[in-house]
Amino acid sequence: MAYLLSKDNFTKIGEFIYRKSGIHLTMDKHYEKLAKFIDSRSAELGLENFRKYFFKLRFEDKDGSEFQELMNAVTVNETYFFREKDQFEVLVNKILPELHASLPASKPLRILSSPCSTGEEPYSIILHIVEEGKVVEERDIEVVGIDIDSTVIKKAQIAKYSDRAIHAIPKDILGRWFNKKALGYELGEDLQGSVDFQVVNIFDKAQMHKLGKFDVIFSRNMLIYFDDASRKEVAMTFYDMLNPGGYVLLGHAEYMSRIVSVFNAKKVDSTLIYQK
Numbered sequence: 151m152a153y154l155l156s157k158d159n160f161t162k163i164g165e166f167i168y169r170k171s172g173i174h175l176t177m178d179k180h181y182e183k184l185a186k187f188i189d190s191r192s193a194e195l196g197l198e199n200f201r202k203y204f205f206k207l208r209f210e211d212k213d214g215s216e217f218q219e220l221m222n223a224v225t226v227n228e229t230y231f232f233r234e235k236d237q238f239e240v241l242v243n244k245i246l247p248e249l250h251a252s253l254p255a256s257k258p259l260r261i262l263s264s265p266c267s268t269g270e271e272p273y274s275i276i277l278h279i280v281e282e283g284k285v286v287e288e289r290d291i292e293v294v295g296i297d298i299d300s301t302v303i304k305k306a307q308i309a310k311y312s313d314r315a316i317h318a319i320p321k322d323i324l325g326r327w328f329n330k331k332a333l334g335y336e337l338g339e340d341l342q343g344s345v346d347f348q349v350v351n352i353f354d355k356a357q358m359h360k361l362g363k364f365d366v367i368f369s370r371n372m373l374i375y376f377d378d379a380s381r382k383e384v385a386m387t388f389y390d391m392l393n394p395g396g397y398v399l400l401g402h403a404e405y406m407s408r409i410v411s412v413f414n415a416k417k418v419d420s421t422l423i424y425q426k
């Protein structure tokens with residue numbers, strides 16, 4: 151059976167998605183997934199062809215809910231606790247003590263996980279901070295997690311995880327902060343609510359501005375899905391959102407020096423961090 155989405159129209163909707171979210175879909179990798187989604191969504195909405203679906207998406211989506219459905223279908227949300235763990239160690243051993251020593255005592259230290267997917271990254275940040283213990287005793291630390299996909303944000307707030315998601319957490323840390331359930335693990339009560347989760351599109355300047363300024367921004371394993379122009383735009387957004395002296399940390403396959411030259415790159419052990 152033919153899909154409602156033709157190959158020509160894949161290019162059209164692909165450009166629309168790219169303009170709004172920075173996500174670059176390719177025919178060979180994404181056509182089938184997107185075509186299946188449009189078939190099932192059009193059936194739910196009683197729309198008999200792609201033109202009607204695309205019209206609704208562009209011109210009748212005042213509250214953005216149709217665009218949200220589309221985003222929830224096309225994002226890649228792969229993540230797990232303690233992924234690229236050396237970066238969390240650099241955070242607690244180098245970055246936090248340095249910022250704590252230089253910031254006025256009354257100022258909270260703010261960390262953004264952007265994108266946070268189902269919450270494993272911002273909760274890993276929290277786990278490292280509470281395990282390290284010293285800075286958090288003396289200073290308020292706020293962690294904010296954002297993602298364009300509303301389904302992952304809901305899961306992050308519920309904080310229930312599969313065995314696979316927690317596989318890299320050392321057993322003693324797991325025992326201290328999680329409760330074992332019949333299926334998987336649940337984040338313990340002490341850490342429930344420790345991250346402020348929000349659905350935010352990184353390209354939406356007004357939404358990003360509302361989040362305020364940060365001292366550290368984690369942005370791992372998202373820029374790989376963008377092209378050069380979008381990466382540059384995101385890097386400059388982060389630059390604007392950072393307090394002077396603040397840091398950005400990227401995924402292992404992502405390099406700021408290939409995107410913009412406004413940050414000062416520093417190597418701590420084998421980890422690259424980027425300072426404003």
Ligand SMILES: C[S@@+](CC[C@H](N)C(=O)[O-])C[C@H]1O[C@@H](n2cnc3c(N)ncnc32)[C@H](O)[C@@H]1O
Nearest residue numbers: 171225227229265267297298299351352370371
């Ligand atoms: C592979 S996950 C990375 C999660 C985590 N940072 C990690 O490294 O494990 C990529 C996430 O980027 C999010 N994303 C993609 N485009 C986005 C955008 N324009 N704004 C916000 N989040 C976006 C996706 O929804 C997805 O959850």
